[in-house]
Amino acid sequence: MAGVTERAQAEALDAADPLAGFRTRFELGDARHVYLDGNSLGRLPVATRSRVQAVLEQWGSQLVSGWPEWIDLPLQAGDAIGALIGAAPGEVAVTDSTTVNLYKLAQACVGARGGGALVTDRGNFPTDRYVLEGIAAARGLQLRIFDSDPLDGPVVDDLDELRAGDVVVLSHVAYRSGALADMRALTAAARSRGATLIWDLSHAAGAVPVDLRGAGAELAVGCTYKYLNAGPGAPGYLFVASELQGALRSPIQGWFGQRDQFAMERDYDPADGIGRFLAGTPPILQLAAVEEGARLTAEAGLDAIRAKSVALTELIVALHDEWLAPLGFELGSPREPACRGSHVSLNHRRAWTFTRALIDARVTPDFRGPDSIRLGVAPLYTSFTEVFDALDRLRAIAQRDDLPDAAPARVT
């Protein structure tokens, strides 16, 4: 992408983009608005609006008779996501939030294999760390948080201290730097030490090819409202490799995880299969949206998505080097595309002020304190021209010598 310094060149890349047609599968609102925060909340697919409408119709007209269809949605949407992350059918369920799912899996592992420490890296997403802190305190276990290089993410050497019985949680793509962890190598390293590794796929699924089974991974969780475009707060998912399912029990025993759910007089006896990790009644409107989002991603195909994602982030890096580095920016993401997910962080002392100015210039980035502007590219709807325009506007903003510091504010 080095050498793209004219808008016409970006337009030519769009003209040649095999995924360009997917942009119209989303509601675009003000199409001139450049949205580079799909890594936080993905766009609304056109099909999802119709699907949610259909579920409302079904609720309104069929009422409780809708349940025989709805009740299969957690596993049905799970299989749709499973196909995107290298899981076999019956290994993924969509239910609860990512936080609750991580809690269930981590507690189940501690119960079945634990006794060791709970382990994660300082750069992991906060909710993952909070979950482990809580479990460690409740069960009197050690919590070990190691520092990984932000630009590398966790690497095999970081796992040298692992011991048998440890339960480790790592993100496949680091939320801050976008560093892409080597799932296969890290999984093997953890297993060889007798530790259990739970992957958080939140910033990876839908944007990066993930091959859980191929990598030997046993456990994972993730969210659906980023690159899977399932809407604000849509339920998360969990993956448990089939050979492990029988050995693990969810700490939250609810009627949706019970064998023969409607035979209500018996003691709890977890269902066979991934269904045992369900708990209470799942939110059907938003589960339907998960299935739609996963279908759209499957239709485009992850190889095509990844190829475009790399091209888009390469364009960001090239324009950073050309335009922004001379203005005091530093690249906060890996330079090597094979080591990077689908967002790029640009660091600058005045990042918050520039973020506010970008929003005023009709570009939505994501800000992570204290000094990082994250630009997320979602290959299904982000164009090369949008990336070009966003960087061009950021350059103009950074060149201004009259821009006052923005007031600190609560940032979402």
Added chain:
Amino acid sequence: MAGVTERAQAEALDAADPLAGFRTRFELGDARHVYLDGNSLGRLPVATRSRVQAVLEQWGSQLVSGWPEWIDLPLQAGDAIGALIGAAPGEVAVTDSTTVNLYKLAQACVGARGGGALVTDRGNFPTDRYVLEGIAAARGLQLRIFDSDPLDGPVVDDLDELRAGDVVVLSHVAYRSGALADMRALTAAARSRGATLIWDLSHAAGAVPVDLRGAGAELAVGCTYKYLNAGPGAPGYLFVASELQGALRSPIQGWFGQRDQFAMERDYDPADGIGRFLAGTPPILQLAAVEEGARLTAEAGLDAIRAKSVALTELIVALHDEWLAPLGFELGSPREPACRGSHVSLNHRRAWTFTRALIDARVTPDFRGPDSIRLGVAPLYTSFTEVFDALDRLRAIAQRDDLPDAAPARVT
């Protein structure tokens, strides 16, 4: 209601019903269909369809900029529900499923006050029992399940065995018999023994006046898709009395419960107030539906709702006595209206066969094995004529001597 044996009398009751106008606030589908399962899944309010549509619009056009508004919904919808159950503002949050919420509160109580047994009654809803079974096993605590009289529900004498440090879960309205527990007396009995009582309001809220603070209750959970009409799998809620909030910690520590959620570099430090019982990102489409359902209930007022609920269930009891008892039915609910929630169970050896025949006759009841037909009345949309017609059709079905036994099937 004794003496109402002509349809015209039921029509007259509808004509005089002050809540009759609320029926048009719901989507009615086939209006000739008699729906008596609002105790399982309530109808779709007209306003909810618009509200969900508005959230979709907001997602589609504002994208991540919608979050500053959405982020307040768990507590905002919580306050709307709190006003219906006798909680003060800031004492209720809508989040997660009822199962997960019960797990959080029960674990928090065991952590802060526990060491005793986990206690519930055999007649409580299965998911409540499953949750306690799981916690008891994980923490090595005793699980005590006592038998209460199905027609009385749990009573003060049943709590004689309670000891300090016990954590008890009881339903305010029994899911099977509809027995209405004496919240004030049972709460006092538990507290006087040093035990902690968590109320499950799932079959009560929206149909029965609940006064948590007036009853001295400290903790409660409940669901929103029954009489609160928030749709299939809409999130549940939890209540923690304000004076207790600081002493309890959720076992599931997530970023939505963190003080200053977006300052991401710190250890977990639970927010002040009810927000500390949130965990992961809540499902916004369905949270908005909860707020709409709660608003509609508040507009009608629980005194009017209760008065009509009692009149409707009295009509069921009267027609049972007049028509069905001679055909071998037995009343499976308390006869005294003050001791009854908003559904009535009619027991018969052939209940499952009659349930199938009722559905064919365009009446939707609810079946609970082995022998119980539950008829739920939702005063916002159930009419006296509907109840009359349903009982009339059930009578005709039970009088048939040519009705074959229905095949057993999975029942929702």
